[in-house]
Amino acid sequence: MDNGPIWLDKAIFYEIYPQSFYDTNADGIGDINGITRKLDYIKDLGCTALWLNPCFQSPFGDAGYDVEDYYTVAPRYGTNEDLVNLFQEAHRRDMHVLLDLVPGHTAVTHPWFRESMKAEKNEYTDRYIWTDSVWAEPQEMGCIRGISDRDGSCAVNFFSHQPSLNYGFYRPAPDCKWQQAMDAEGPLATREALKDIMRFWLKAGCDGFRVDMAGSLVKHDEEGKGTIALWQDIRQFLDKEFPKAAMVSEWGEPDKSLVGGFHMDFLLHFGPSHYNDLFRCDEPYFSRRGKGSAKEFVAAYRENYEKVGDRGLICIPSGNHDMDRLARRLDPEEMKIAFAFLLSMPGVPFIYYGDEIGMRYVENLVSVEGGYGRTGSRSPMQWNKGLNAGFSSACKEKLYIPQDESEDRPNAESQSADICSLRSEVKRLIAFRQKHPALQSRGSITFLQDGCPLVYERTSGSQRIRVVINPSREGAAIPDTSGAILYKVGNAAEIRDNTLHIAGGTAVFVEK
Ligand code: NOJ
DSSP states (O other): OOSOOGGGGGOOEEEEOGGGTOOSSSSSSOOHHHHHHTHHHHHHHTOOEEEEOOOEEOOOSSTTSSOSEEEEEOTTTOOHHHHHHHHHHHHHTTOEEEEEEOOSBOOTTSHHHHHHTSSSOOTTTTSBOBOSSTTOOOTTSOEEESSSSSSSEEEBSSSTTSBBBOOOBSSOOTTOTTSOBTTSHHHHHHHHHHHHHHHHHHHHTOOEEEETTGGGSSBSOTTSHHHHHHHHHHHHHHHHHOTTOEEEESOSOHHHHTTTTOSEEEOOSSSTTOTHHHHSSSSOTTSTTOOOOOHHHHHHHHHHHHHHTTSOEEEOBSOOTTSOOGGGTOOHHHHHHHHHHHTTSSSOOEEETTGGGTOOOOTTOOOOTTOGGGGGGSOOOOOSSSGGGGSOSSOGGGSSSOOOOOTTOOOHHHHHHOTTSHHHHHHHHHHHHHHOGGGSTTSEEEEEEESSSEEEEEEETTEEEEEEEEOSSSOEEESSOOSEEEEEEESOEEEETTEEEEOSSEEEEEEO
């Protein structure tokens, strides 16, 4: 495998939650045409690619991560033609689009599951993981049981209405006949069905996939060996039929996912990455209180970075639809420093819609479509000062999720017109990154200091840029720093006598 499509070298992704982005037909919910209408906004920010959360037919018990038909856009978002049109309009602007692929489970309403629930054997009997008696539960996994004539319990992958598709067991237990090997007929058929779905959308013009729970497919596979082998097989299929397709995994263990053939893997808010230490804990590193620490994050990042080498890219998102908004813990000036970090790290940056204007987490919402605590991070985009912040012309009660009610809620239009806004800073930082290969996806990184300030050097060819990130309110001096300050975010910085003097709340980029 090579290192992925060339456009990843300079890619900046924008994650879009389709139901909350822009509503063009006044039904209170965002749609595909709404995304197409806003492509110029995204391009103006400097983003080069989109990741769309699932937009397929679904009962929406988990906001679309419970797919009922992988081949059809949910009517509430529009049609397959609208989606193809979005691909084309994006390509016309030299942008790329990744769809969200949910390979681990479906909705209970998926026709495969309906067939597989039947007592008599059929093509889909082994499409899901069923035990051979309703009294036997699949250990270590939750299950659905007692809902049909089939005498068995079906394993679930996430919520209890998301039955696990059957890709087999890495080590089937000899005394459990229902645990099938990865190369048994049922698991192989599931794998081929997955390839068919990918083929369909890649042929339609999408540029690849973000893969949901990519590490979860093969069961009883603690070290991930079976799941890695499965993805390697899919990589071979892609190399042969769609060599340009880009793949990013929700896995959080880049040493596994990238070996499996993914080009990119996310650092996530769960697992051992210490990502939360930076933005989402009681004392986040990026708070000006200066009480947080980046040490463990840097240690974990370094470990991953060394293990992975040039096999692929580690991606640090600003947020996503599963975690708190950045603005829940950080104010706009602190977020500017956080973005100076996010946009100067190796790998491909992902910006969650609305984070560029510091949209807030909306507190105390009743759960919408299986969002629970995540609902507050999924509220409709705030475009302007108009009705429903310009998201929709429906009456307020019809909006998919209630919006931030504050009078001073941020909006894209005002921030675009204000050079001091968070959005303007994010836009400048992206443009700055795009001018300097050392700062882009594949420039290397060496950490020089993991405290506060955080100091690292990014290098590509003969270009070497020292990045100094000082989120706390205390100023600092960084010795052995000479060269030109190319760019600064925040307060003040100057180089005197081979030393960088940096004020609190400041980030600088120094060319060596
Ligand atoms: C991860 C997705 O990001 C999340 O939103 C979803 O609920 C689960 N996977 C289950 O698909």
